Amino acid sequence: MSTIQKIQAEIIEDFGMFDDWMQKYEYLIDLGKELAPIKEQYKTEDNLIKGCQSRVWLHAEHTQGKIIFTADSDAIMTKGIVAILINVLSNQTPKDIATAKLDFINEIGLKEQLSPTRANGLVSMIKKMKLYAIAFNN
Amino acid sequence: MLNISKIRAQFPILSRKVNGQDLVYFDNGATTQKPQSVITAESNYYQNENSNVHRGVHFLSGLATDKFEETRITIQNFISAKHSHEIIFTKGTTDSINIVASGYRTLLNKGDEIIISELEHHSNIVPWQMCCEQSGATLKVIPLLDNGSLDMIAFENFLSENTKLVSVSHISNTLGTINPIEEIIEKAQAVGAKVLIDGAQAASHISLNMQSLGADFYCFSAHKMYGPTGVGVLYGKEDVLNELPPYQGGGEMIKEVSFKKTTYANLPHKFEAGTPNIAGVVAFKAAIDFITELGLSNIAKYEGELLQYATEEVLKIEGLKIYGTAKNKSGIISFNINELHPYDIGMIVDKMGIAIRTGHHCTQPIMERFNIPGTARISLAVYNTKEEIDICINALKKAKMMLS
Numbered sequence: 001m002s003t004i005q006k007i008q009a010e011i012i013e014d015f016g017m018f019d020d021w022m023q024k025y026e027y028l029i030d031l032g033k034e035l036a037p038i039k040e041q042y043k044t045e046d047n048l049i050k051g052c053q054s055r056v057w058l059h060a061e062h063t064q065g066k067i068i069f070t071a072d073s074d075a076i077m078t079k080g081i082v083a084i085l086i087n088v089l090s091n092q093t094p095k096d097i098a099t100a101k102l103d104f105i106n107e108i109g110l111k112e113q114l115s116p117t118r119a120n121g122l123v124s125m126i127k128k129m130k131l132y133a134i135a136f137n138n
Numbered sequence: 139m140l141n142i143s144k145i146r147a148q149f150p151i152l153s154r155k156v157n158g159q160d161l162v163y164f165d166n167g168a169t170t171q172k173p174q175s176v177i178t179a180e181s182n183y184y185q186n187e188n189s190n191v192h193r194g195v196h197f198l199s200g201l202a203t204d205k206f207e208e209t210r211i212t213i214q215n216f217i218s219a220k221h222s223h224e225i226i227f228t229k230g231t232t233d234s235i236n237i238v239a240s241g242y243r244t245l246l247n248k249g250d251e252i253i254i255s256e257l258e259h260h261s262n263i264v265p266w267q268m269c270c271e272q273s274g275a276t277l278k279v280i281p282l283l284d285n286g287s288l289d290m291i292a293f294e295n296f297l298s299e300n301t302k303l304v305s306v307s308h309i310s311n312t313l314g315t316i317n318p319i320e321e322i323i324e325k326a327q328a329v330g331a332k333v334l335i336d337g338a339q340a341a342s343h344i345s346l347n348m349q350s351l352g353a354d355f356y357c358f359s360a361h362k363m364y365g366p367t368g369v370g371v372l373y374g375k376e377d378v379l380n381e382l383p384p385y386q387g388g389g390e391m392i393k394e395v396s397f398k399k400t401t402y403a404n405l406p407h408k409f410e411a412g413t414p415n416i417a418g419v420v421a422f423k424a425a426i427d428f429i430t431e432l433g434l435s436n437i438a439k440y441e442g443e444l445l446q447y448a449t450e451e452v453l454k455i456e457g458l459k460i461y462g463t464a465k466n467k468s469g470i471i472s473f474n475i476n477e478l479h480p481y482d483i484g485m486i487v488d489k490m491g492i493a494i495r496t497g498h499h500c501t502q503p504i505m506e507r508f509n510i511p512g513t514a515r516i517s518l519a520v521y522n523t524k525e526e527i528d529i530c531i532n533a534l535k536k537a538k539m540m541l542s
Contacts, residue, residue, distance in 0.1 A: 075479035
């Protein structure tokens with residue numbers, strides 16, 4: 001099992017403990033609050049992923065063969081999901097990121113938050129993370 | 139007095155569950171739900187009446203044409219237009235505005251001016267920007283006052299002999315402001331300008347009389363007035379529509395076609411190229427009948443009571459701020475709670491079965507004006523109740539607690 005898969009399995013286990021949506025949302029809110037802040041200088045127009053509803057900033061750095069992502073969002077629920085995506089994909093090799101299958105999204109019942117109709121910028125965020133990985137892999 | 143439970147019973151969707159909860163539908167500014175009569179009319183059209191209009195000699199074609207034209211007469215009466223051919227069927231308000239803006243590209247020149255306002259929906263901004271780009275005309279924007287009403291002094295200062303067109307909404311979809319369109323029309327026409335009113339948020343809430351109002355154009359959408367999606371109206375005064383170049387070429391809109399010269403059909407067909415949304419137009423009549431039976435004055439009175447109640451109740455939530463506090467308002471409440479993001483609020487109340495709208499509501503200039511990322515919006519319709527408002531307030535309190 002790759003690291004990315006292991007992390008995903010842990011997340012699925014975490015979410016398995018929740019009985020209802022409220023607990024799940026409260027957990028996301030906590031994750032959002034705890035997300036390590038992005039450096040102010042990286043909150044640029046270039047790093048901004050504009051959703052119709054909420055905005056996401058994503059910064060990527062390639063060091064020692066791995067990509068470090070930092071991110072932020074103006075909506076706390078979005079930020080919670082951003083935190084999970086960072087947890088899964090940051091500090092991994094470009095190759096692993098580019099080929100990662102993000103099965104956990106369905107498993108933890110967040111698929112609706114990541115459907116293209118949810119204009120929260122998260123679908124574009126995943127796409128951008130993958131594109132960084134492909135670019136750094138070459 | 140309206141019997142609201144009887145009205146609610148006509149809307150099948152209102153009895154469904156959402157996320158395991160009774161649906162509370164407060165997104166009527168985006169689209170209203172449909173009564174059974176509209177749903178039946180649309181499906182009955184396909185089951186018993188379907189054929190193309192204005193073309194065939196056979197029985198069904200005649201029947202479909204009659205039904206289609208019956209709606210035109212119904213709309214004419216509904217808005218007290220002088221002629222039925224002043225009613226153009228379109229895809230919706232956006233389409234209606236684009237037909238006019240597209241025509242004005244060739245009617246305007248450099249030095250001409252178009253006036254819109256800061257509270258317009260993007261669909262009453264972008265078509266005019268495109269029109270200005272191509273014609274060389276200049277766009278002027280009436281600013282907003284802090285309470286969400288238009289700065290009428292600025293408007294008057296804009297008016298000159300260069301003003302060729304003024305396009306403003308009757309009611310703001312974000313702020314609920316009812317604009318003083320009578321005054322706008324009078325003052326704009328006094329300098330020789332034409333006036334378009336975007337009535338998308340008004341047509342199912344305020345009684346309309348085109349002959350006394352005097353607007354040159356008035357646009358609205360069926361789906362925001364209990365009717366089907368994909369159908370709208372462009373009303374225009376006969377002489378003004380005659381002067382406006384056609385929008386799309388195709389079948390139906392022509393008198394004669396040859397490779398030397400094609401001549402255009404008379405109104406309303408000049409603007410109705412191609413096969414229209416016949417089923418939608420036929421079902422639109424059922425929606426107008428629904429409104430007419432209840433009576434627009436009764437609807438306005440009831441929605442006014444709901445608005446007042448909802449406004450008083452939401453303001454009891456500490457830290458809640460309403461955007462749009464004009465004296466003359468329709469059933470729309472845009473708000474934020476402290477620094478909470480409207481998206482988070484919308485996500486949480488959705489889990490409690492409540493449909494509110496969050497975001498910029500296609501009015502980014504308003505968000506910029508108030509320096510906010512968006513708002514949460516409650517927009518009311520005749521089937522809403524005070525009980526639903528109470529449920530929503532409780533959900534908002536819960537969301538505030540979870541997010542704070």
